[in-house]
Amino acid sequence: MPTPAPNLASGEPLADPEPDPGSGSEAEGSSQPSDGPSLDREAEERRQADIRDRRLVRRLRAGDQRAFEELVRLYQHRIFGLMLRMIGNRQEAEDLAQEVFITLHRAIGQYRGEGRFYTWLYRIATNTCKNRIKYLRGRNFHRSVPVDETPEAHDPGDGGPVVPLQARIAGPEAMTEGARLQAAIQRELAELDPEHRLLIILRDIQGLSYQEILNITGLQEGTLKSRLHRARVALKERLAPHLA
Amino acid sequence: MPATKDASAERITAYLDAELPDDEVAALEAELAEDPEALAEVEQLRRVMSLVQSLPEIQAPPDFAEKVARRVRRRVALGADSTWSLVSLSFQVLSIIVILTVAGLYMMAQLEQQPTGIEREQIPGTAPDDQVPAPVEP
Numbered sequence: 001m002p003t004p005a006p007n008l009a010s011g012e013p014l015a016d017p018e019p020d021p022g023s024g025s026e027a028e029g030s031s032q033p034s035d036g037p038s039l040d041r042e043a044e045e046r047r048q049a050d051i052r053d054r055r056l057v058r059r060l061r062a063g064d065q066r067a068f069e070e071l072v073r074l075y076q077h078r079i080f081g082l083m084l085r086m087i088g089n090r091q092e093a094e095d096l097a098q099e100v101f102i103t104l105h106r107a108i109g110q111y112r113g114e115g116r117f118y119t120w121l122y123r124i125a126t127n128t129c130k131n132r133i134k135y136l137r138g139r140n141f142h143r144s145v146p147v148d149e150t151p152e153a154h155d156p157g158d159g160g161p162v163v164p165l166q167a168r169i170a171g172p173e174a175m176t177e178g179a180r181l182q183a184a185i186q187r188e189l190a191e192l193d194p195e196h197r198l199l200i201i202l203r204d205i206q207g208l209s210y211q212e213i214l215n216i217t218g219l220q221e222g223t224l225k226s227r228l229h230r231a232r233v234a235l236k237e238r239l240a241p242h243l244a
Numbered sequence: 245m246p247a248t249k250d251a252s253a254e255r256i257t258a259y260l261d262a263e264l265p266d267d268e269v270a271a272l273e274a275e276l277a278e279d280p281e282a283l284a285e286v287e288q289l290r291r292v293m294s295l296v297q298s299l300p301e302i303q304a305p306p307d308f309a310e311k312v313a314r315r316v317r318r319r320v321a322l323g324a325d326s327t328w329s330l331v332s333l334s335f336q337v338l339s340i341i342v343i344l345t346v347a348g349l350y351m352m353a354q355l356e357q358q359p360t361g362i363e364r365e366q367i368p369g370t371a372p373d374d375q376v377p378a379p380v381e382p
Contacts, residue, residue: 065316068313072313073309076304076308076309076312077302080308081303084302094304094311097304098312098315101312101316102312102315102319105319181295185295185296204296204297225253225257226253226254226257229256229257230253232257232260232289235292235296236288243291
């Protein structure tokens with residue numbers, strides 16, 4: 001998919017990514033192993049979400065601030081979650097997530113409605129995040145606050161029921177062990193190269209499809225797959241002592 | 245990474261993500277059956293992916309949407325006064341120029357007033373205010 005690379009230096013969304021083949025009725029979303037009816041349901045949910053987003057964007061472009069607030073409410077958790085997992089500092093993540101929505105408000109005129117709205121929003125978010133990481137590196141910023149893994153910090157949201165790690169570990173020490181493993185995963189994830197971290201967050205945590213990630217990152221499909229592989233191998237190696 | 249390794253990495257990723265066509269799945273599984281080390285690697289990757297996928301979603305702070313709305317309202321309000329922003333910017337630039345000019349003039353005036361080191365070095369008896377003793381009347 002020859003999507004032009006986003007302008008990472010400016011952080012501006014500039015233009016829509018290429019239209020998503022799945023923005024109509026075709027299923028192209030998360031391809032976690034699932035059965036046929038489930039895929040159909042997911043495709044239908046996506047189609048409905050796209051229709052809703054297009055309507056909200058139209059209203060926002062007409063100056064309806066309530067449409068903007070609705071878009072913020074719909075995507076705040078995903079964008080904040082992306083920022084927090086990328087940056088690792090709650091306050092910084094909140095500032096950045098706010099920046100993303102303010103950029104959305106300012107640049108909505110540049111969104112032509114050809115690609116999916118939320119792919120475009122993610123593009124703004126990843127550009128904002130990369131620019132901030134570059135800036136923070138220059139200032140020797142260190143993650144001072146770990147990602148909050150307390151139960152109240154999480155919500156299943158629209159992504160379906162969350163199976164906590166605690167539920168995967170049997171026995172009376174499940175809570176402690178699950179929390180320890182969860183913290184270890186987040187810590188090791190945070191140590192990955194930001195490009196690798198981003199791909200794991202987009203694909204494995206937020207469940208975006210290859211097509212969506214290609215549109216967001218501007219990568220070629222082969223590059224995405226090999227880079228995702230390297231990211232997973234790097235994380236596996238880092239997690240090895242915790243999984244032994 | 246060499247091209248063959250790249251191709252292999254791409255296939256494994258697509259396989260783990262259930263994005264590999266059926267015929268290629270069968271071929272890859274046959275290859276993995278012949279290579280226990282590669283199979284173990286794939287299984288470990290699957291386990292790591294499963295753990296990562298089960299991390300709970302993070303929720304934005306409860307007042308997040310309100311904070312964004314407030315910032316946008318402020319931005320819109322400032323945007324309405326964009327003429328003032330421009331005036332303010334020009335005023336700031338002008339102020340800096342005036343300050344630099346005044347500072348420059350002051351420094352030049354100081355330099356003119358202060359004699360240089362060479363000028364200050366006096367030959368005894370040649371200074372204009374040196375008191376040359378009056379000749380004594382015989």
